[in-house]
Amino acid sequence: MGQGRRMKKQGVPPPLDESLVTRKRKDAPAAQVEERGKKRKVVGKDTSKAPRKAPLPKARKVKPPPPPSDDDSSDEDLDLANGAFSDADSDGIDDPDVMEDGLGGVNVTSLDALGSASDSDELDDDEFPDSGSDVVDSDTEVRKAGMWSEDEDEDDVEEKLTAANIEGLSRKLDMQQAIEDAQAQAELEEAAMQTNIAGDKPKILEGDEEEDAPITTLAAQDLQLLRTRLSDTIRVLDDMSLAEEGRSRSEYRAQMLKDICAYYGYSEYLGDKLLSLFSPREAFAFFEANETPRPVVIRTNTLRTHRRELAQALIQRGVQLEPIGKWSKVGLQIFESSVPLGATPEYLAGNYILQAASSFLPVMALAPQENERVLDMAAAPGGKTTHIAALMKNTGCIFANDSNKQRAKGLIGNVHRLGVKNVIVCNYSALEFPKVLGGFDRVLLDAPCSGTGVIAKDASVKTNKTEADFIKLPHLQKQLILAAIDSVDSKSKTGGYIVYSTCSVTVEENEQVVQYALNKRPNVRLVETGLTFGKEGFVNYMGKKFTPHMKLTRRYYPHAFNVDGFFVAKFKKIGPTPPNAVGANGTSNQNGISHSDQQAQEEIIDRTPIVEDGDKSDSDFGDWDDEEDAKYMERAERNQLRRKGKNPKAEPRKDKQGQNGVDKDVETKTRSVDGESSKKADRSAKSNSLNGKVGAADVKPATRNGGRKGKSKK
Numbered sequence: 001m002g003q004g005r006r007m008k009k010q011g012v013p014p015p016l017d018e019s020l021v022t023r024k025r026k027d028a029p030a031a032q033v034e035e036r037g038k039k040r041k042v043v044g045k046d047t048s049k050a051p052r053k054a055p056l057p058k059a060r061k062v063k064p065p066p067p068p069s070d071d072d073s074s075d076e077d078l079d080l081a082n083g084a085f086s087d088a089d090s091d092g093i094d095d096p097d098v099m100e101d102g103l104g105g106v107n108v109t110s111l112d113a114l115g116s117a118s119d120s121d122e123l124d125d126d127e128f129p130d131s132g133s134d135v136v137d138s139d140t141e142v143r144k145a146g147m148w149s150e151d152e153d154e155d156d157v158e159e160k161l162t163a164a165n166i167e168g169l170s171r172k173l174d175m176q177q178a179i180e181d182a183q184a185q186a187e188l189e190e191a192a193m194q195t196n197i198a199g200d201k202p203k204i205l206e207g208d209e210e211e212d213a214p215i216t217t218l219a220a221q222d223l224q225l226l227r228t229r230l231s232d233t234i235r236v237l238d239d240m241s242l243a244e245e246g247r248s249r250s251e252y253r254a255q256m257l258k259d260i261c262a263y264y265g266y267s268e269y270l271g272d273k274l275l276s277l278f279s280p281r282e283a284f285a286f287f288e289a290n291e292t293p294r295p296v297v298i299r300t301n302t303l304r305t306h307r308r309e310l311a312q313a314l315i316q317r318g319v320q321l322e323p324i325g326k327w328s329k330v331g332l333q334i335f336e337s338s339v340p341l342g343a344t345p346e347y348l349a350g351n352y353i354l355q356a357a358s359s360f361l362p363v364m365a366l367a368p369q370e371n372e373r374v375l376d377m378a379a380a381p382g383g384k385t386t387h388i389a390a391l392m393k394n395t396g397c398i399f400a401n402d403s404n405k406q407r408a409k410g411l412i413g414n415v416h417r418l419g420v421k422n423v424i425v426c427n428y429s430a431l432e433f434p435k436v437l438g439g440f441d442r443v444l445l446d447a448p449c450s451g452t453g454v455i456a457k458d459a460s461v462k463t464n465k466t467e468a469d470f471i472k473l474p475h476l477q478k479q480l481i482l483a484a485i486d487s488v489d490s491k492s493k494t495g496g497y498i499v500y501s502t503c504s505v506t507v508e509e510n511e512q513v514v515q516y517a518l519n520k521r522p523n524v525r526l527v528e529t530g531l532t533f534g535k536e537g538f539v540n541y542m543g544k545k546f547t548p549h550m551k552l553t554r555r556y557y558p559h560a561f562n563v564d565g566f567f568v569a570k571f572k573k574i575g576p577t578p579p580n581a582v583g584a585n586g587t588s589n590q591n592g593i594s595h596s597d598q599q600a601q602e603e604i605i606d607r608t609p610i611v612e613d614g615d616k617s618d619s620d621f622g623d624w625d626d627e628e629d630a631k632y633m634e635r636a637e638r639n640q641l642r643r644k645g646k647n648p649k650a651e652p653r654k655d656k657q658g659q660n661g662v663d664k665d666v667e668t669k670t671r672s673v674d675g676e677s678s679k680k681a682d683r684s685a686k687s688n689s690l691n692g693k694v695g696a697a698d699v700k701p702a703t704r705n706g707g708r709k710g711k712s713k714k
């Protein structure tokens with residue numbers, strides 16, 4: 001970020017109001033008036049420019065996102081089958097391979113963080129003391145109140161920081177004045193438009209022949225006219241008494257979709273999908289917010305330093321910054337910097353990481369504890385892994401996995417730079433878990449997704465996401481979430497939690513995935529995320545009904561909170577995965593349940609090792625003989641019946657079984673081999689798995705060998 005570039009203050013916005021609709025774009029005279037009697041909200045960056053008049057959609061190019069964020073765009077085309085496709089990582093995390101200039105390309109944002117009235121009860125001024133303010137102002141009293149978290153001393157260091165910031169604050173004042181002048185002008189324009197509408201029904205819809213014309217024919221239209229029509233259409237959709245004679249709501253909605261797609265450059269498919277998430281008015285605010293970058297944020301690495309020390313050091317280097325809000329004790333929002341944030345001595349020393357504010361949220365929801373075993377299933381480039389490590393104070397053990405080897409290298413880089421010592425990096429498809437390892441206290445699944453929450457960062461999402469993506473991605477996410485659940489130890493003394501997150505706002509990738517998990521795994525419950533802000537997940541959406549507990553999930557939108565679009569759900573595992581549950585990859589869960597859950601299912605799961613053809617007979621289990629083999633086969637058949645939902649006891653029984661149809665010999669042998677609750681055996685099994693050997697959890701389902709009869713392994 002160079003001199004003169006500033007970002008709008010991060011924080012919780014005021015409620016959405018009428019003025020949103022006619023708010024001018026960042027390059028047009030801008031104005032937004034908050035509720036009457038309140039301070040005006042600033043919305044524009046360069047308010048002096050004339051309205052843009054360029055063909056669409058080219059003219060709608062979004063400013064490039066902050067370059068240092070990540071290398072995710074390169075992954076957009078990765079193959080789904082490889083499990084390493086479009087993840088549109090929202091994290092804005094610095095990747096050592098691509099980091100050059102921490103803030104290059106960041107411009108003053110025009111985004112006035114628009115909110116929805118429905119949030120107002122969740123967000124109080126205590127939590128977000130700056131929420132009533134607009135662009136950063138110089139009211140140091142207000143700023144003082146919420147600048148540092150309670151755990152930090154309010155001493156004279158703060159005054160020094162404020163003094164060091166004074167230059168930036170004075171520039172902010174100048175900017176505010178300029179914006180307010182433009183605001184007045186915009187208000188006049190708006191008033192004129194309102195008068196027109198009030199006096200007459202706006203002529204919006206065209207003749208039938210033009211209505212069916214493809215969206216591209218709108219490209220040549222004047223942008224300002226298009227925008228005005230959008231505003232008018234939203235007014236009509238808000239109040240259908242303004243509609244022209246004989247015109248239906250769906251016609252106006254269709255017109256709005258066309259105009260949104262033309263104005264902002266979305267494919268009709270994605271435009272429709274996103275429009276459906278909101279009221280027309282809020283949708284407009286969402287599309288608008290996607291046109292401006294989110295604030296640049298750094299996360300203090302508390303393994304190396306404290307936020308206050310870091311802030312001091314950076315301010316001395318000419319960085320204008322502030323804490324991002326009381327909800328985080330480690331985030332700093334950068335307003336302006338005369339030095340590249342990805343190359344400061346503090347950066348190189350691992351004192352901070354560039355990370356979007358929304359990326360803090362899943363880790364905060366996960367709430368990892370010291371000395372736990374945690375799995376980060378899709379971890380690269382490691383923003384969340386390193387945050388987890390910091391919260392765990394480098395104790396316990398984090399398995400940070402990513403299926404993309406290249407990205408995993410970036411993860412390793414960040415782990416080293418930030419001084420993280422409790423991480424083991426793995427490179428599996430997460431679908432392989434818990435076969436690789438299980439029994440975790442907590443699992444984070446920050447899933448690969450379509451990236452519809454980070455369009456401001458990657459505008460290609462507007463056009464490159466197809467219907468097929470919204471089938472394939474949710475399918476993968478559903479498989480991954482089952483793997484995540486099955487990897488958790490339901491008997492964990494400190495945890496037993498799973499957090500699912502995406503940087504997408506679509507229901508297919510969020511509520512539907514969560515509902516799928518709840519349907520397939522009755523042994524999990526949705527629980528509070530513990531996050532202090534965010535909108536509730538959908539309980540109903542376009543005729544689909546979800547569990548009322550879906551309200552416990554949290555949605556984040558750029559227009560509502562000035563953060564990337566995000567979704568966070570937290571589950572508690574309350575019991576072992578049922579034996580007949582189908583795991584990730586569609587396999588029987590005998591291959592996919594965690595070790596501790598296997599213990600709980602000892603009575604009904606056949607975990608007897610079946611040696612593959614060609615294996616030698618010198619297994620731990622000794623030689624097999626016909627008689628012994630027959631017992632195993634019988635038991636396998638019983639388990640197969642159970643998986644089909646049949647009662648094996650009701651089926652004709654074979655010889656050599658104990659009472660209740662349970663073969664006591666086999667039970668005893670299974671226990672002694674697998675060690676039951678023995679941690680030692682657990683560890684040994686896990687290390688075998690990691691070494692590519694067959695561990696206790698790797699035993700193939702007996703049904704797979706159903707055709708094998710008689711002598712098998714001699």
Ligand SMILES: C[S@@+](CC[C@H](N)C(=O)[O-])C[C@H]1O[C@@H](n2cnc3c(N)ncnc32)[C@H](O)[C@@H]1O
Nearest residue numbers: 083087378379380381382383384403404430446
């Ligand atoms: C949203 S990004 C993760 C960002 C990361 N959690 C962070 O905070 O830095 C999604 C990641 O999922 C990885 N991925 C995609 N498919 C996967 C799979 N089947 N198993 C494991 N990782 C996968 C991608 O390579 C990508 O790094």
